[in-house]
Amino acid sequence: MTTAAIIVAAGRGTRAGGDLPKQWQGLGQKRVIDWTLAAFEAVPDVGHVVVVLHPDELDRIAPRAGLSVVAGGDTRSASVRNGLESLAEIGIDTVLIHDAARCCVRPVLIARVLSALEGGALAAAPALAVTDALWQGAGGNVTGTQDRTGLYRAQTPQGFAFDTILAAHRAHPGDAADDVEVARAAGIAVEIVEGDESNLKITNAGDFARAERIVRDMDIRIGTGFDVHRFGAGEHVMLCGVAVPHGRGLQGHSDADVGMHALTDAIYGALAEGDIGRHFPPSDPQWKGAESHVFLSHAVTLAGEKGYRINNMDVTLVCERPKVTPHAPAMQAALAAITGVAPDRISVKATTSERLGFTGREEGIAAQAAVTLVPK
Secondary structure, eight states: OOEEEEEEEOOOOGGGOSSSOGGGSEETTEEHHHHHHHHHHTOTTEEEEEEEEOGGGGGGSOOBTTEEEEEOOSSHHHHHHHHHHHTTTTTOOEEEEEETTOTTOOHHHHHHHHHHHHTTOSEEEEEEEOOSOEEEEETTEEEEEEOOTTOEEEOSOEEEEHHHHHHHHHHOOSOOSSHHHHHHHTTOOOEEEEOOTTOOOOOSTTHHHHHHHHHHHHOOEEEEEEEEEEEESOSEEEETTEEEEOSSEEOOSSOOOHHHHHHHHHHHHHTTOOOHHHHSOTTSGGGTTOOTHHHHHHHHHHHHHTTEEEEEEEEEEEOSSSOOGGGHHHHHHHHHHHHOOOGGGEEEEEEOOTTOHHHHTTSEEEEEEEEEEEEO
16 A cells, blocks of 8 residues: 655644744654654655645745645645645655644654554544543533543544545534544444554644653664774774783774774764765874773763763674683673773673685684664
């Protein structure tokens, strides 16, 4: 099926407070709407995204491949219809309609709705069964209770067979709370799929704090690094900050600490900041013979400046000799001192290449590393 998503972002969001409508306000390192778009763009089955904006704010999102922008209407239903009409001639089979203010939506929930549509449902929407007691009230006092049996808290994205929901919106006479209401008015059965407690809709000022906690947990970065240095003259090799006795040394522009270089590149990679060569060019003579902790410290500092900390790191050294295992605890301690990461979150291990390749011929040492960065 060809699937598109419509992100409704034409509202003014005044209850949330602030100088801007809530979709444009900052949340962590992005705007609210940027988190929403990232979730849908992470789902491979979503081939196109339409963002519906207030006519005065069309320049806030730049169209790009796979993403278009249309002007909203006077009501939510009118805005959704504008989004649907923009897709009417491009062969869409299914459509997801989502509120931009639900910026904590996870790709797994989007996939759950799509799965229901692929299973034959004409409409599907996520919801959570009401579990709290419900009261009726007036004047600040409880005036009665309400049976919660069969009650659900509705969420988005709500998914539909495209032609079916387009026809329903064209026939609907006025506004509606959501697109399920429009579908049901047209006699369309809507399948309920399991919702997600974290998929909150930012409505009031206090919701930003909760949303920020959720998106921080979602913003995890993983990076990998790889490096190689050949053997040359020397009496030891520097590996992960430890001078390991050996009949030869490693050659390089700096101290050739292959393990620390791979780890540094892994951090830069997780930050999408290139590699050591970008930050410390080998053509610059000031770095000749430099100790590699300078590079690693810079990468750690840069991660902190971008709002991340290292959750854990893993380094694998590939060589026949020297034997690494006896020195691994000292390497963990050295890396912990440089990075500030607890030793029990640092793995240093070694393997051979079974006498194959340049490492097997003992021409040099290779290292690969992986790191996980999480928000501070």
